[in-house]
Amino acid sequence: MRSFRSGWIAAACGGLALVVGGCGSDDAETGPGVSDDPCPDAVNEDNGCIYLGVLSDLTEGPFAALAVPITDGQVAFWQRVNEEGGIGGYDVDITEYTRDTRYDPQEHSAAYREIEPEILALAQTLGTETTEAILGDMDSDDVVGAPASWWSGWNFEDNDDGLILEAGYSYCLESQIGLDWFSENVAPPETVLAVGYPGDYGGDSAAGVEAWTEAAGAQFAGFVETAPNAQVGSQDAAVGQVLQSGADVVVLAVGPAETAEIVGGSAANGFTGQFLGSVPTWNPALLDTPAAPALQALYTNVAPWEDLDADTEAHAAIRESLGDELPANQGYIYGWIWSYPVKAALEAAAENDDLTREGVRAVVDGLEVDFEGALPATTLGGDPNENVNRTAVINKPDPEAPLGLSSVATGVTGTNADSYDYASACSG
Amino acid sequence: MDELIASVVRGLGIGSTYALLGVGFVIIYRATKVINFAQPALMILGGYFTSLFATRAGLPFPVAVVAAMVAVAAIGALCERVALRPMVGEPPFAAAMVTVGVFIVLLIVAFRLIGTQVLTVGDPWGLSRTSVLGVSVAQVDIAKIVISLVAIGVIGVFLARSRLGLAMRATALDQEVALAQGVDVGRIFGLSWAIAGALAALAGMLIGTASGGIEATTALVALKALPVIILGGLDSIKGSVYAGLLIGVAESLTRTYQPEHAPFLGANFDVVVPYVIMMAVLMVRPYGLFGTPEVQRV
Numbered sequence: 001m002r003s004f005r006s007g008w009i010a011a012a013c014g015g016l017a018l019v020v021g022g023c024g025s026d027d028a029e030t031g032p033g034v035s036d037d038p039c040p041d042a043v044n045e046d047n048g049c050i051y052l053g054v055l056s057d058l059t060e061g062p063f064a065a066l067a068v069p070i071t072d073g074q075v076a077f078w079q080r081v082n083e084e085g086g087i088g089g090y091d092v093d094i095t096e097y098t099r100d101t102r103y104d105p106q107e108h109s110a111a112y113r114e115i116e117p118e119i120l121a122l123a124q125t126l127g128t129e130t131t132e133a134i135l136g137d138m139d140s141d142d143v144v145g146a147p148a149s150w151w152s153g154w155n156f157e158d159n160d161d162g163l164i165l166e167a168g169y170s171y172c173l174e175s176q177i178g179l180d181w182f183s184e185n186v187a188p189p190e191t192v193l194a195v196g197y198p199g200d201y202g203g204d205s206a207a208g209v210e211a212w213t214e215a216a217g218a219q220f221a222g223f224v225e226t227a228p229n230a231q232v233g234s235q236d237a238a239v240g241q242v243l244q245s246g247a248d249v250v251v252l253a254v255g256p257a258e259t260a261e262i263v264g265g266s267a268a269n270g271f272t273g274q275f276l277g278s279v280p281t282w283n284p285a286l287l288d289t290p291a292a293p294a295l296q297a298l299y300t301n302v303a304p305w306e307d308l309d310a311d312t313e314a315h316a317a318i319r320e321s322l323g324d325e326l327p328a329n330q331g332y333i334y335g336w337i338w339s340y341p342v343k344a345a346l347e348a349a350a351e352n353d354d355l356t357r358e359g360v361r362a363v364v365d366g367l368e369v370d371f372e373g374a375l376p377a378t379t380l381g382g383d384p385n386e387n388v389n390r391t392a393v394i395n396k397p398d399p400e401a402p403l404g405l406s407s408v409a410t411g412v413t414g415t416n417a418d419s420y421d422y423a424s425a426c427s428g
Numbered sequence: 429m430d431e432l433i434a435s436v437v438r439g440l441g442i443g444s445t446y447a448l449l450g451v452g453f454v455i456i457y458r459a460t461k462v463i464n465f466a467q468p469a470l471m472i473l474g475g476y477f478t479s480l481f482a483t484r485a486g487l488p489f490p491v492a493v494v495a496a497m498v499a500v501a502a503i504g505a506l507c508e509r510v511a512l513r514p515m516v517g518e519p520p521f522a523a524a525m526v527t528v529g530v531f532i533v534l535l536i537v538a539f540r541l542i543g544t545q546v547l548t549v550g551d552p553w554g555l556s557r558t559s560v561l562g563v564s565v566a567q568v569d570i571a572k573i574v575i576s577l578v579a580i581g582v583i584g585v586f587l588a589r590s591r592l593g594l595a596m597r598a599t600a601l602d603q604e605v606a607l608a609q610g611v612d613v614g615r616i617f618g619l620s621w622a623i624a625g626a627l628a629a630l631a632g633m634l635i636g637t638a639s640g641g642i643e644a645t646t647a648l649v650a651l652k653a654l655p656v657i658i659l660g661g662l663d664s665i666k667g668s669v670y671a672g673l674l675i676g677v678a679e680s681l682t683r684t685y686q687p688e689h690a691p692f693l694g695a696n697f698d699v700v701v702p703y704v705i706m707m708a709v710l711m712v713r714p715y716g717l718f719g720t721p722e723v724q725r726v
């Protein structure tokens with residue numbers, strides 16, 4: 001380990017590094033994004049530094065409200081890794097190469113090109129379209145990354161070239177598991193409507209709804225395509241179509257404010273069906289809106305993992321990192337849990353004494369990821385039908401819960417979701 | 429029929445908010461011949477301040493609204509003094525570009541202030557409903573119509589009856605002549621921005637009554653006032669009111685009926701409707717419905 005190195009070893013190493021590309025931990029081969037110098041503000045001054053990039057939506061983009069806590073959660077995750085000694089003699093830094101790309105594929109691509117020479121991998125690449133914009137470059141650069149989205153395509157090598165290290169289910173499976181749970185625990189839906197943003201998020205969720213209705217013999221009332229309020233002004237059109245649909249369950253894949261408007265507006269107009277909301281539909285601040293009573297009565301949230309107060313090792317660590325502070329929303333938890341696959345990849349590469357990009361990429365297929373109880377242990381790559389995570393957590397709004405949601409069922413699986421033939425991406 | 433009435437009331441509600449924003453644009457344009465692209469940012473700041481005063485400071489809602497209008501009016505006047513006054517005498521296009529810069533700066537401030545939150549303005553209407561012609565409609569839509577029209581009416585009376593209003597009208601007609609008659613034109617510019625800021629703040633409050641509250645990105649909704657002022661006529665307050673209401677109703681009817689009766693037009697076609705109406709009207713009335721045709725000696 002680096003802590004055993006003395007000056008003469010470092011000097012010798014310095015010369016040798018020119019030949020073999022670096023000399024971080026013991027004999028590990030290194031390349032771009034790995035330095036023998038300590039990280040800025042290093043936890044372990046004797047360690048070298050692995051630089052990971054973050055391409056996120058941190059100020060003006062549509063997902064900034066979620067992306068900022070996601071990034072905070074990742075910073076806290078890697079801080080904990082560093083406090084536990086780092087990886088293979090290296091601390092991990094994700095702040096030096098954090099860039100705000102405002103959910104714009106062009107800015108995402110430009111920022112990637114800017115930071116690419118300096119990073120080993122991406123700790124976060126937020127969004128599907130934005131990530132697709134850099135996948136070609138990531139492939140030629142051998143840069144792997146953790147997504148901040150749950151598009152089903154990340155489960156398939158045809159879509160992500162094995163570069164995206166996903167965690168949890170996909171939106172497509174999420175809606176199916178949610179409907180399975182609803183069917184078994186509330187009432188079998190006869191007519192189901194999907195409302196969401198077109199594309200990787202709402203489109204993926206709606207594809208899952210359609211598949212579920214086919215499998216369950218229910219009627220698919222269609223996919224109502226809407227857009228964020230910043231684009232369409234209000235959700236009046238979506239509310240109108242919910243009211244006309246006659247659906248007894250509406251599956252939502254929109255933003256939090258739009259969720260409150262659709263649920264509140266539908267309830268105010270006499271709609272008595274139920275709403276199942278995808279993960280990003282929730283924000284604790286919704287409990288302060290006029291729609292709060294309607295949300296408490298009609299809305300159920302589906303999530304890949306439990307909320308802040310869960311009894312797992314991962315959640316205990318998350319709470320410890322927060323101290324007495326509460327994050328603005330669940331994004332902090334997402335960011336934390338999305339980081340486990342990258343950590344596992346770096347550890348496996350360090351184990352192989354190959355902390356190059358090629359070395360990290362080589363360990364991804366078949367990589368076992370331990371989520372410290374937040375999710376079942378998962379194997380990346382391989383056959384998605386076998387390896388994909390098909391469990392969810394069902395939450396209801398709860399003003400007493402730290403982030404406004406409390407779990408009513410955990411580790412939820414469903415008959416139709418389990419038997420769904422996951423042979424290709426559901427959308428896109 | 430019930431659906432039609434409900435849709436029209438919804439349209440008048442959102443349309444009156446567009447009218448408020450449009451009047452703010454027009455007041456600044458009449459005084460300075462500059463289109464103020466910062467109006468959306470002033471609107472979202474209005475929503476933020478209303479939320480701050482009503483839900484965090486605990487002020488009664490009407491007091492919070494007035495306080496927010498005063499705060500944003502002050503911001504508007506400050507922006508004019510710092511960023512626009514030095515542009516006096518420069519081409520209007522250059523000054524308009526400065527307002528784009530002001531918009532970006534204020535929007536970033538709004539993003540910083542609002543951050544990751546969904547804000548509510550603490551309004552008393554919530555999701556409550558009332559009956560109009562036997563049809564159930566949202567109280568908040570009635571509130572939007574009444575508040576907007578009262579505010580625009582007050583502005584109209586101010587412009588028509590007060591000395592400052594007379595000075596503003598004189599400045600709008602001819603700045604040099606107004607200056608020669610002793611009107612402090614610089615003060616009129618600042619006052620125009622302050623009034624536009626106050627109206628934008630009021631619009632921000634009304635937009636913030638949505639059951640989902642407002643986020644920083646809600647500012648972009650105010651851009652819908654651009655087709656409103658083009659349609660109504662850049663220098664016509666009356667035009668902004670009519671155009672705002674027309675566009676609001678057209679949007680609402682499109683949202684209600686297009687998905688069922690013309691699905692081939694695609695999702696969210698209502699977003700396009702203001703621009704379609706604007707282009708159609710401009711083909712026959714190039715200066716808008718009530719705009720003043722520009723006469724040039726050749």
